Amino acid sequence: MPDRKILVAEGLTKRFGAVTVVDDVSFSVAAGEVLGILGPNGAGKTTLFNLISGDLAANGGELSLDGSRLSAEPPYRRCQRGIGRTYQVPQPFGAMTAFENLLVPAMMSAHLRETEAYDHCAQVLRDCGLWDHANTPAGSLTLLNRKRLELARALAGKPKLLLLDEIAGGLTDAEGAELVALIRRVRDQGVTIIWIEHVLHALMAVADRILVLNFGAKIAEGAPDEVMQNPEVQRVYMGIEA
Template sequence: MDQPLLLQARGLSKSFGALRVLHEVSFKVRPGEVLGILGPNGAGKTTLFNLISGDLRNDQGNLTFAGRALRGERPYRRCQMGIGRTYQIPRPYGGMSTFENLLVAATFGGGRSERDSYALCAAVLRDCDLSDKANVTAGSLTLLDRKRLELARALASDPKLLLLDEIAGGLTNEEGQALVALIRRIRDRGVTIVWIEHVLHALLAVADRIMVLNFGEKIAEGFPQDVINDPDVKRVYMGIEA
């Protein structure tokens, strides 16, 4: 018997004027899975995330989350339903402390009271190596720590589905290994993950399946090694002629 679906996309399409960014993209994500998304710049990966999180509205197709249609649901409602995400460019509340940023996510996104959020936020800070920055204003953090905070804020909303948008970009090899270990722990806690990433070895270390986009269309999907060995993927993503 098939597992129930947590996220399902059917025929998603999005254009900006005459520019077609996504064209009839369909895929499924089951609870507990890690789906990696690959594709060159401009392939439509972040646009896909924006459709899932509600930052953009799709022109055609539909999205369901835990069996519920997402059309018409605003971004804050999707967060409250259990969809958390990070952005390529971190967007913290610069005048608030790191800990206060997490409290906002836990209370407004996760639906907890402030008092009930303290322990969760402290645990997330530890997981993301930010405990020593708890009282530092977010606007004064380094880029690396802002990226950590971006992930921490998404986790503080206690998501069922976590959308990671190139979270490993700019990390050293050691930091990347720590990130992979953290994402594995998140997965082991039962959080489903969809991860856009250009750092291929990080993605391959965690993903159960990989989907590849090119010019807004899905060109491959399947087990990681099968996808990486696909001639079209080698040509489009790695620049290797079949």
């Protein structure tokens, strides 16, 4: 695996009032890598994504994407520079069809022209198992299909760095296996992925490395097996006392 760093975070910090929810977190992600993020509820995982996507401004620290500074860029610029994300609660344009929902990032973030955008969106809908719902208004989709659409919208923008926020929850085993296969295909196309996930077996099936947060601070980072054997991780995440 090449060692070119796509994302580098140094000392990222976010406070809400007196509470520090992301506490001096540093890490990097190499091109083509899948980094999993674990941590108990409220550990600061989604807030970390919000700092990377620009939905929230950091109180301290630096971020760079592909070697150039990201920290001062607004969210739309970060999309255009290749950061795509999903939200825990899917946020489609409810009145637009699934296909129209994909056209927006394909044209605005990936800057595809109309014909290219149509072809790309059709392919993404097929990849994500949504082709039969191409013309369904997003607001009428089932929860599972809204989750698929959330991933499809992120992929439609042709991200080089994809942030996935808990997309496997509530799926059957077969749907989970399908999702893992899809994420592997996306990774194999060269997309770098950071994936927050509580469904451990899904994350473990894909992640190259795992980073663990607790109370906003990084408590472990490394190969998945090694991290899961870490006594502090077992204590805070799985409630196992040594």
